[in-house]
Structure formats: C-alpha cells, structure tokens
Amino acid sequence: MNYEEKIIEYPPVHPGTDRTFIRFYEGEPNPKAMLLGGCDEMPQRVFVTDTTVSSLPCMDEFTAEFGTGKGAAANSVHKRRSGKDILVILGAGEPFKTIESVLSIVAAALDANGQRSTVFVGIGGGVITDMTAFAASIFKRGARCELVPTTLLSMVDAAVGGKTGCDFGSYKNMIGSFFPAQKIHICPEFIKTLPQSEYRSGLAEVVKTALLFSAPLFDKLESNPGILDGRGKSEFAPLISEMIRTCVSEKASVVEQDLTEKGMRMLLNLGHTFGHALETCAGLGKVAHGDGVAWGMARAADLSERLGLCTKEYAERVKRMLRSYTWETSEIHPAMEGKGSAGDIARTIFGAMKKDKKNSSSKVRFVLQRGVCDTVITEADEGDVLAVLGAER
Ligand SMILES: NC(=O)c1ccc[n+]([C@@H]2O[C@H](COP(=O)([O-])OP(=O)(O)OC[C@H]3O[C@@H](n4cnc5c(N)ncnc54)[C@H](O)[C@@H]3O)[C@@H](O)[C@H]2O)c1
Known part of the structure; x- marks a missing residue:
C-alpha cells in the first residue's frame, strides 16, 4: 500500500526542561537559606515534603516560615507568612506514593492560584521527588520543578534523570512522565539523620x-x-x-545521552x-x-x-x-x-x-x-x- 507522510515538528514544549543545574552544598543542611533566600521577585513556589522530613531539626526554621513545625499532619497545606509560597506535607514512605498524593499537590497549587511559572520544589526521598516532579509535569501542562533529595538513594539516583511518577495499586511506578528538574540541590549531610536501613x-x-x-x-x-x-x-x-x-x-x-531509556x-x-x-x-x-x-x-x-x-x-x-x-x-x-x-x-x-x-x-x-x-x-x-x-x- 502506498502512503504519503507529513511530519510536523515542534520546538521543545518545556523550554525549562532541556537542562538541569545541579548544586552541591557543604555543611549542615539549611533549607531556609538554600530555598527561601533571594529577592522578592521570586516566582511562587509549591514546596512538597513529608511528615518525617518536615520534622527533621534542620527543617525547623524552614517550616516555621510556614507557621508549622514538628508533628504537622499528613496532607496538610501551609501558607508562607510572607508572600505566595505554600508548603504541602504528605505522609512518609512508599505507601503514600499514590495518585491521590500527586493530586493533592495539584489541588494545593490550584487553591494557591498556581501558574505555569510556579516552581514545584520536592524536599525528601525518592517518593517525594518522584511525585513532586510528576505533579509539576502535569500541572497546567507543565510547570517548573526543583528537587532537594534528602536520602542517599534520591541523591545518587531518583532525583537525577527526569523519571517522575507514582505507584498505582500494587503496580510500582506505573504512572509517570519524563520531566527533568531545572535545579537539584544536593546536601550530602542530610544522610546523617537517615535510618541505617535507608x-x-x-x-x-x-x-x-x-x-x-x-x-x-x-x-x-x-x-x-x-x-x-x-x-x-x-x-x-x-x-x-x-x-x-x-x-x-x-x-x-x-541520562544526557539517553533520557527516555532507549539504550544505555x-x-x-x-x-x-x-x-x-x-x-x-x-x-x-x-x-x-x-x-x-x-x-x-x-x-x-x-x-x-x-x-x-x-x-x-x-x-x-x-x-x-x-x-x-x-x-x-x-x-x-x-x-x-x-x-x-x-x-x-x-x-x-x-x-x-x-x-x-x-x-x-x-x-x-x-x-x-x-x-x-x-x-x-x-x-x-x-x-x-x-x-x-x-x-x-
Ligand atoms: N525517578 C527515578 O529515577 C528513581 C530511581 C530510583 C528510585 N526511585 C524511587 O524512589 C523511591 C525510594 O526512594 P527512597 O529510598 O528515598 O525512599 P523514601 O522517599 O520513601 O524515603 C525513605 C524514608 O526516609 C525518610 N527520610 C527522607 N529523608 C530523610 C532524612 N534526611 N533523614 C531521616 N529520614 C529521612 C522518608 O520520610 C521516608 O520515610 C521509590 O519509590 C523508587 O521508585 C526513583
């Protein structure tokens, strides 16, 4: 059978996802200094973390900016005292890597009048970084994403390389997208508080x-x-x-050579x-x-x-x-x-x-x-x- 073919080509849909800046930090993690410094002109940020990470001592000053702290409830949303940023706190661990958690990030961003220019910032292990990046990738067809991996596994693996997603029932990582973060902030000393098994x-x-x-x-x-x-x-x-x-x-x-896992x-x-x-x-x-x-x-x-x-x-x-x-x-x-x-x-x-x-x-x-x-x-x-x-x- 004969056929004619027409190819239509596009510039990249998400210009911000064509490169990732990876910053390595020294010393004690200080999320407040790392993430909340800077000028008033910053775009809105939707920070996402979990109940365990939000209770780490190094997070105290950061969470205080949102009027919360240790013992914050899972699925709670907190507004920053100044400005338009919000903090979403999810349950900790793989059982919370669900489409419902992803949708709760999206819902919180919508409630806070998030735009495509909004930056979704995941602070946590691979569960949080995978879900935050996924939420960013589907929010209004693609917002922006930064990641702060806090487990060894998320530093060396999950946060790097643009694979995002969540589980579906007993199927692991069955929903997701390729959506590299614009920035990854790596602070090795986060690993000091990890349980030995992690x-x-x-x-x-x-x-x-x-x-x-x-x-x-x-x-x-x-x-x-x-x-x-x-x-x-x-x-x-x-x-x-x-x-x-x-x-x-x-x-x-x-991943620079093979983002979507076709080869190496x-x-x-x-x-x-x-x-x-x-x-x-x-x-x-x-x-x-x-x-x-x-x-x-x-x-x-x-x-x-x-x-x-x-x-x-x-x-x-x-x-x-x-x-x-x-x-x-x-x-x-x-x-x-x-x-x-x-x-x-x-x-x-x-x-x-x-x-x-x-x-x-x-x-x-x-x-x-x-x-x-x-x-x-x-x-x-x-x-x-x-x-x-x-x-x-
Ligand atoms: N996207 C990818 O390419 C990729 C690659 C590998 C793994 N993953 C995914 O990563 C997930 C596993 O990530 P993980 O091992 O980081 O698990 P995790 O995100 O569940 O974190 C493990 C536990 O450690 C806690 N925690 C995180 N940072 C801490 C810290 N600094 N101190 C104390 N506790 C801390 C978390 O709250 C959680 O309870 C899996 O869902 C897996 O599918 C993704």
Whole structure:
C-alpha cells in the first residue's frame, strides 16, 4: 500500500526542561537559606515534603516560615507568612506514593492560584521527588520543578534523570512522565539523620554505579567497608561526598545521552532484574530495595561467569565486596526459604522476571558484566538463569 507522510515538528514544549543545574552544598543542611533566600521577585513556589522530613531539626526554621513545625499532619497545606509560597506535607514512605498524593499537590497549587511559572520544589526521598516532579509535569501542562533529595538513594539516583511518577495499586511506578528538574540541590549531610536501613539501601545503588562506571570508586568502596557504619565519622566524610558526586555525575552523563531509556540508560538496571523479582516474590516489604539490588548484583555476577562473560575471580570479587557490606549473595535468598524446593523458588523468581515491565518479549534481558566498567545487555537461557538461582542445588 502506498502512503504519503507529513511530519510536523515542534520546538521543545518545556523550554525549562532541556537542562538541569545541579548544586552541591557543604555543611549542615539549611533549607531556609538554600530555598527561601533571594529577592522578592521570586516566582511562587509549591514546596512538597513529608511528615518525617518536615520534622527533621534542620527543617525547623524552614517550616516555621510556614507557621508549622514538628508533628504537622499528613496532607496538610501551609501558607508562607510572607508572600505566595505554600508548603504541602504528605505522609512518609512508599505507601503514600499514590495518585491521590500527586493530586493533592495539584489541588494545593490550584487553591494557591498556581501558574505555569510556579516552581514545584520536592524536599525528601525518592517518593517525594518522584511525585513532586510528576505533579509539576502535569500541572497546567507543565510547570517548573526543583528537587532537594534528602536520602542517599534520591541523591545518587531518583532525583537525577527526569523519571517522575507514582505507584498505582500494587503496580510500582506505573504512572509517570519524563520531566527533568531545572535545579537539584544536593546536601550530602542530610544522610546523617537517615535510618541505617535507608542509608544501606542507597549504598547498594552507589556500588552499582561504581561497578558500571567508576573503577576508582569501586576500589575505594571495596577497601572501606567501614563506611557502612561510618556516616557520623569525619574520616569517611570526604569519601561519602566523593561517592555522591561521582554517582550524580555518572548518572547525569547517562541520562544526557539517553533520557527516555532507549539504550544505555538500561545499564542502570544492573542487579535490578533479579532484585525486583526477589522483592516481589518475598512479599511486599520483606526485602528492602537496596538489599534486593545487592543480591541481584551477586546473581548477575554469577550469571556473567556462567555465560563465560567474566572470570570466576571477577564474580568472586564482586560477591566478596557485597558480603563485606553484609549483603546476601547466596543463590537462594533467606527471605525465600520455606517457599518450596530450591527448584520451585528459582522458577518462582524467574516467573516474576518474565512479568517485569522492562521485558518486552518473553525472553528476559540481563545487564551483565565482563569486569568493572565493562557491561553488556544480553538475553540468557532459562536453564542458566535457574542455575544461578540455585535450582541445581
Ligand atoms: N525517578 C527515578 O529515577 C528513581 C530511581 C530510583 C528510585 N526511585 C524511587 O524512589 C523511591 C525510594 O526512594 P527512597 O529510598 O528515598 O525512599 P523514601 O522517599 O520513601 O524515603 C525513605 C524514608 O526516609 C525518610 N527520610 C527522607 N529523608 C530523610 C532524612 N534526611 N533523614 C531521616 N529520614 C529521612 C522518608 O520520610 C521516608 O520515610 C521509590 O519509590 C523508587 O521508585 C526513583
């Protein structure tokens, strides 16, 4: 059949989203100085945070500007004493990453007479930064967005790269958009108040980035496992700051080349195919995301070795490093024990991988490695995957 085709082209719809300024701050976080300074001519801001972050001591002066403070209720909206800015406080954590939370940000902005020039500023972990950026992207067809990541994971991963969204029922991140922030304010010292489990979760993404893109960072992490319990120690401060900067710039360079995940951005899924499947099969909340990713990196190392991509020494090096950070590397994760025979468990996890949204065909694709900074994306036979999941035990 013949056909004629006409192409119509547009300038970028959101001129402000074609570049991101990333600011690194030193010292104690001071959100008031960071965000509320400046001239009276500032555009209106819709600040969004959660109940936990709004109660951090470093937020006191900031929240006081809005006539609120510790113990503010979830889903409360506060108007700044001077000017037109508002502060929306949502519930904390993944259960609140809902379309209702996103709509409550939109509703608060509408009530405050927000415009397309309004800047939505998310202050929090990945849940808050993902939802704030999503709300900005749909508000009046696209307002502006700035992010202040306060967890290690959101600094090194979630806030960088323009993926926004929320969960839908039990489906994670199923609603969303690509909408890069105009500015990201990174203050490493926010991580000092994080619960250890959240810090550890972020560290898994740091290790992933080092394996993918930075041999020097991997070497340093390998020789400094004390960083796991060393957040408060001044000896680790330079390494923590360096690891955050390295991860941010490596992720930034990936998304600069592939914002919408058509190619090299997929590399960032190292450990995630196995990890997500484990999280799903173990039952909601049983395995922390970072722990799943770390275990997934160990499984990816074993699969790489099995397929002849890397040496046994390399796979052992990766697993030894992960174990030194107390992550599980065995074929069958303890969270799956009691869920059937080794073969049953392996098949359950493999089944979950096949359902993952990132697998377009029935074959499962894996991010595997020949060595540090030498990564390939490839499919693998079911038998090989089952073997590294312990089916042959
Ligand atoms: N957009 C992306 O590219 C991307 C990438 C990775 C992850 N994510 C998303 O990020 C989310 C996970 O992010 P997260 O791990 O930051 O979880 P989170 O946002 O739920 O934060 C974890 C907990 O730590 C609290 N918290 C935040 N900062 C704190 C601080 N400085 N001190 C003490 N407590 C603090 C939060 O209130 C929350 O209870 C997931 O929803 C995931 O889908 C997005």
